[in-house]
Amino acid sequence: MHTSPLAARADKLVGSVIDSSTSLLAAQKHDIVRFAMGAPADETVPTEEFRDIASKVFTDRSFTYGATEGEPVLLKQLLGYLATTSEPTREERVTITAGGMQGLDIAFKMYVDPGDLVIVESPTYTNGSATALSYGADLLEAPMDKNGLIVEALPDLVAAAGRTPKAIYTIPNFQNPSGTTLSQARREQLVELAHQWNAVIIDDDPYGLLRFSGEDIPGFQQISPEDPLIFSVRTFSKILAPGLRVGWVDADPSVRQLVIHSKQAMDTCTNVPNQHIVAEFIRRGGLDDHLAGLRLEYHARKVAMLDSIGRHLGGRVATTNPDGGFFLWLTLLGEDAATSTQALFETALAEGVAFIPGPALSASGKFDDALRLCFASTTPGRTEEGIVRLTRALDRAR
Amino acid sequence: MHTSPLAARADKLVGSVIDSSTSLLAAQKHDIVRFAMGAPADETVPTEEFRDIASKVFTDRSFTYGATEGEPVLLKQLLGYLATTSEPTREERVTITAGGMQGLDIAFKMYVDPGDLVIVESPTYTNGSATALSYGADLLEAPMDKNGLIVEALPDLVAAAGRTPKAIYTIPNFQNPSGTTLSQARREQLVELAHQWNAVIIDDDPYGLLRFSGEDIPGFQQISPEDPLIFSVRTFSKILAPGLRVGWVDADPSVRQLVIHSKQAMDTCTNVPNQHIVAEFIRRGGLDDHLAGLRLEYHARKVAMLDSIGRHLGGRVATTNPDGGFFLWLTLLGEDAATSTQALFETALAEGVAFIPGPALSASGKFDDALRLCFASTTPGRTEEGIVRLTRALDRAR
Numbered sequence: 001m002h003t004s005p006l007a008a009r010a011d012k013l014v015g016s017v018i019d020s021s022t023s024l025l026a027a028q029k030h031d032i033v034r035f036a037m038g039a040p041a042d043e044t045v046p047t048e049e050f051r052d053i054a055s056k057v058f059t060d061r062s063f064t065y066g067a068t069e070g071e072p073v074l075l076k077q078l079l080g081y082l083a084t085t086s087e088p089t090r091e092e093r094v095t096i097t098a099g100g101m102q103g104l105d106i107a108f109k110m111y112v113d114p115g116d117l118v119i120v121e122s123p124t125y126t127n128g129s130a131t132a133l134s135y136g137a138d139l140l141e142a143p144m145d146k147n148g149l150i151v152e153a154l155p156d157l158v159a160a161a162g163r164t165p166k167a168i169y170t171i172p173n174f175q176n177p178s179g180t181t182l183s184q185a186r187r188e189q190l191v192e193l194a195h196q197w198n199a200v201i202i203d204d205d206p207y208g209l210l211r212f213s214g215e216d217i218p219g220f221q222q223i224s225p226e227d228p229l230i231f232s233v234r235t236f237s238k239i240l241a242p243g244l245r246v247g248w249v250d251a252d253p254s255v256r257q258l259v260i261h262s263k264q265a266m267d268t269c270t271n272v273p274n275q276h277i278v279a280e281f282i283r284r285g286g287l288d289d290h291l292a293g294l295r296l297e298y299h300a301r302k303v304a305m306l307d308s309i310g311r312h313l314g315g316r317v318a319t320t321n322p323d324g325g326f327f328l329w330l331t332l333l334g335e336d337a338a339t340s341t342q343a344l345f346e347t348a349l350a351e352g353v354a355f356i357p358g359p360a361l362s363a364s365g366k367f368d369d370a371l372r373l374c375f376a377s378t379t380p381g382r383t384e385e386g387i388v389r390l391t392r393a394l395d396r397a398r
Numbered sequence: 399m400h401t402s403p404l405a406a407r408a409d410k411l412v413g414s415v416i417d418s419s420t421s422l423l424a425a426q427k428h429d430i431v432r433f434a435m436g437a438p439a440d441e442t443v444p445t446e447e448f449r450d451i452a453s454k455v456f457t458d459r460s461f462t463y464g465a466t467e468g469e470p471v472l473l474k475q476l477l478g479y480l481a482t483t484s485e486p487t488r489e490e491r492v493t494i495t496a497g498g499m500q501g502l503d504i505a506f507k508m509y510v511d512p513g514d515l516v517i518v519e520s521p522t523y524t525n526g527s528a529t530a531l532s533y534g535a536d537l538l539e540a541p542m543d544k545n546g547l548i549v550e551a552l553p554d555l556v557a558a559a560g561r562t563p564k565a566i567y568t569i570p571n572f573q574n575p576s577g578t579t580l581s582q583a584r585r586e587q588l589v590e591l592a593h594q595w596n597a598v599i600i601d602d603d604p605y606g607l608l609r610f611s612g613e614d615i616p617g618f619q620q621i622s623p624e625d626p627l628i629f630s631v632r633t634f635s636k637i638l639a640p641g642l643r644v645g646w647v648d649a650d651p652s653v654r655q656l657v658i659h660s661k662q663a664m665d666t667c668t669n670v671p672n673q674h675i676v677a678e679f680i681r682r683g684g685l686d687d688h689l690a691g692l693r694l695e696y697h698a699r700k701v702a703m704l705d706s707i708g709r710h711l712g713g714r715v716a717t718t719n720p721d722g723g724f725f726l727w728l729t730l731l732g733e734d735a736a737t738s739t740q741a742l743f744e745t746a747l748a749e750g751v752a753f754i755p756g757p758a759l760s761a762s763g764k765f766d767d768a769l770r771l772c773f774a775s776t777t778p779g780r781t782e783e784g785i786v787r788l789t790r791a792l793d794r795a796r
Contacts, residue, residue, distance in 0.1 A: 003508050003509060003653065003656055004507065004508055004509060004510060004511045004533075005511065006507075006511055008656070011655070011656050011659045011660070014659040014662050014663050037463060039462050039463050040462070042458040042459070042462060043458070045458050045461045045462065047456060047457060047458050047460070047461060050456060050461065050671075051452065051453050051456045054449065054452035054453060054456065054671075055449050055452065055453040058445060058448060058449045058452065059445060060440040060441070060443050060445050061440070061641075062445070062641060063443045063445060063448065063639035063640070063641040063642060064437050064438070064440060064443065064639065064640055064641050065435060065437050065640045065641060066641060098496060098643075098665040098669070099665055099666055101663070101664065101665050101666045102664065102665045105663070105664050105665070109402065109404075109532065110401045110402055111401060111402060112402060113402045113403065113404055113512075114511075114512060127662060127663050127666065130659075130662075130663040131663045131664070134507065134660070134663055135402075241461035241462065242461070242462055242463045242666070243459075243460060243461040243462050243463060243464060243667075243669065243670030243671060244461060244669060244670075244671070245496075245665060245666070245667070245668070245669035245670075246669075255401065257409070258401055258406070258409050261409045261412040261528075262409070262532070264412050264525060264528075265412050265499070265503070265525050265528040265529045265532055266499065266500065266503050266529075266664065267496040267497055267499050267500045267503070267643060267665070268497055268499045268525065268640070268643070269641075269643070270643070271496070271641065271642060271643035271644075271669045271672055272641030272642075272643075273448075273452075273641060273642070273671065273672060273675075274669055274671060274672070277671075
């Protein structure tokens with residue numbers, strides 16, 4: 001029995017990341033410093049409050065099928081909360097999803113058919129590009145610099161590709177994996193290009209509410225309000241807890257029905273009890289304080305990681321310096337640049353530290369001299385230990 | 399911006415069902431007898447126990463990312479439970495999914511590429527065939543009788559189609575929507591044909607544990623153990639609670655990695671807290687009693703519905719008489735056969751009763767003289783009232 005060649009294309013790419021996490025699980029007995037997964041720190045999750053909420057708000061209606069577009073109580077609380085942010089929206093635009101990943105699955109399913117060109121950042125979030133591949137996308141990997149995707153390079157790349165893209169997949173804030181943020185000028189330019197090409201911008205922004213330094217930059221929805229070419233994917237995974245699998249899509253009302261129907265044929269509806277937990281958490285008014293706490297904590301953790309890197313690897317590596325989010329990008333310099341980060345992964349695991357090798361974050365396997373570190377999950381003390389171990393691994397690999 | 403033609407094909411079909419449920423939601427103020435949705439009766443959901451479990455077993459680990467293949471604690475409890483049933487299995491075969499619907503999404507994503515032929519039962523579960531369509535399947539609707547899919551008709555249908563199918567989508571037990579069960583002889587024949595065609599059998603069995611009368615019939619996994627051409631989709635939605643969105647796939651170990659990777663690029667992992675709830679519910683030993691209770695209750699409800707139909711619609715309709723599950727199929731006879739059940743839907747809603755019209759359960763819109771009734775969700779008293787209303791609607795439509 002031959003499985004789908006489209007599924008197999010995605011398989012190879014997802015495999016490059018998940019095999020790392022499988023190794024991690026296998027290594028769970030050991031004391032691994034985990035810079036690999038992009039998960040919020042366990043200690044930031046309001047578990048006690050979630051338990052309390054569960055014991056109070058779960059009713060029979062929490063366990064039956066919910067509306068595919070989302071539980072009314074969550075839609076109400078979410079819209080109310082977003083009205084206090086720079087991204088207010090309205091019900092006709094919003095669909096609750098099983099985390100941000102399902103928002104991406106819906107987007108690529110809706111906009112991509114086999115052979116369609118999709119622009120992705122290079123490096124990018126692997127599951128995002130894998131999903132595009134699974135619907136038959138031809139990926140056009142576009143380079144980045146410290147201001148994010150180099151938008152001014154896109155017209156030449158597209159001309160060389162010989163056809164215009166159907167979609168542009170971008171993570172504008174504190175990008176996964178690079179940690180860079182797309183500048184305002186480039187955002188505006190990207191919206192122009194999208195209109196020129198009639199391509200949808202898949203605006204994946206899990207980290208936007210986690211800015212801990214620098215100035216806010218207007219989002220695509222602010223730059224071009226009510227634009228049918230902007231499809232925004234959001235999630236509670238990074239700002240609350242990923243195990244909930246609750247996120248949302250904010251898109252033009254003209255496509256909402258298709259969003260809902262696509263989701264209906266994926267998983268019927270998002271799990272209901274966790275929607276009730278999130279709704280009640282917002283209703284109690286705790287989200288702003290929670291976010292403020294996360295920003296302080298993640299800022300401190302980023303600073304700690306950069307300090308540790310400076311102390312132990314100064315001169316041997318270059319890193320980005322993100323203003324928010326979870327990740328920084330580390331590039332090996334000088335003699336170390338000859339070390340394959342993919343090969344380094346096993347050595348590092350043996351030393352007791354995990355990261356994502358650069359090639360797992362590019363569909364064509366670029367960036368063998370780079371790796372992604374998550375600074376959000378580990379305390380400064382653990383981070384220091386992890387960087388010491390990473391240094392030992394690099395020394396051994398040299 | 400043009401959305402994908404593949405997505406649009408599925409859209410139309412899903413829309414036919416979901417628009418009914420949207421009407422239902424809009425009508426929620428009224429006192430509607432709900433025979434439409436296939437949801438377990440609210441009163442059968444062990445809400446109190448779920449609350450108790452949530453307050454006890456939720457830890458920080460309940461809210462972070464879980465393994466894509468499923469939480470170890472749930473895999474352990476599930477395998478232990480299945481070992482006591484006619485479908486024992488092992489870990490290398492099992493992946494936890496977001497309900498049965500995601501199992502189908504994974505199956506069609508794995509096995510179907512644009513233009514591939516997929517055999518579906520006619521009528522069938524719409525979201526299943528919609529998902530096949532969304533991956534570009536050409537559907538071959540195959541007729542059914544009281545013993546389920548007419549397997550002996552398939553070779554001619556396939557010959558007429560001019561190519562062999564890539565997949566055969568079947569709901570062998572108490573089929574949705576017909577309520578019929580595939581006979582053992584036909585199951586065996588279907589396995590033979592699948593091998594002849596090298597086609598995968600997508601064995602969707604949400605109701606198998608809900609047999610309340612008649613003799614057990616061996617499942618595909620019993621008929622052909624360790625067969626890579628059998629891909630089994632299972633769920634807790636009908637036997638415990640659908641809002642949890644927890645199900646599983648039981649498939650050949652050779653494809654498990656692809657199952658996991660496909661799921662990874664759909665929603666990263668199944669929501670974790672509900673996996674912990676289900677695991678603990680099984681660990682406490684309550685599932686067998688719960689199932690026994692459901693069987694008794696659903697049997698009584700089916701009998702009550704058939705009684706009500708006999709009293710009020712005797713001679714005007716024919717129905718199936720299922721040995722388990724949730725649904726029966728009602729066909730209009732005589733003069734009533736001229737009534738379109740799609741048109742009847744609005745009249746019935748005005749009378750205060752809801753069902754799924756036949757054409758919403760066939761990709762080509764067949765069965766305008768038939769409809770699906772869920773007997774599981776309503777008490778006998780409500781069912782009587784609902785059938786009275788349905789009779790009034792039919793009288794008005796005549």
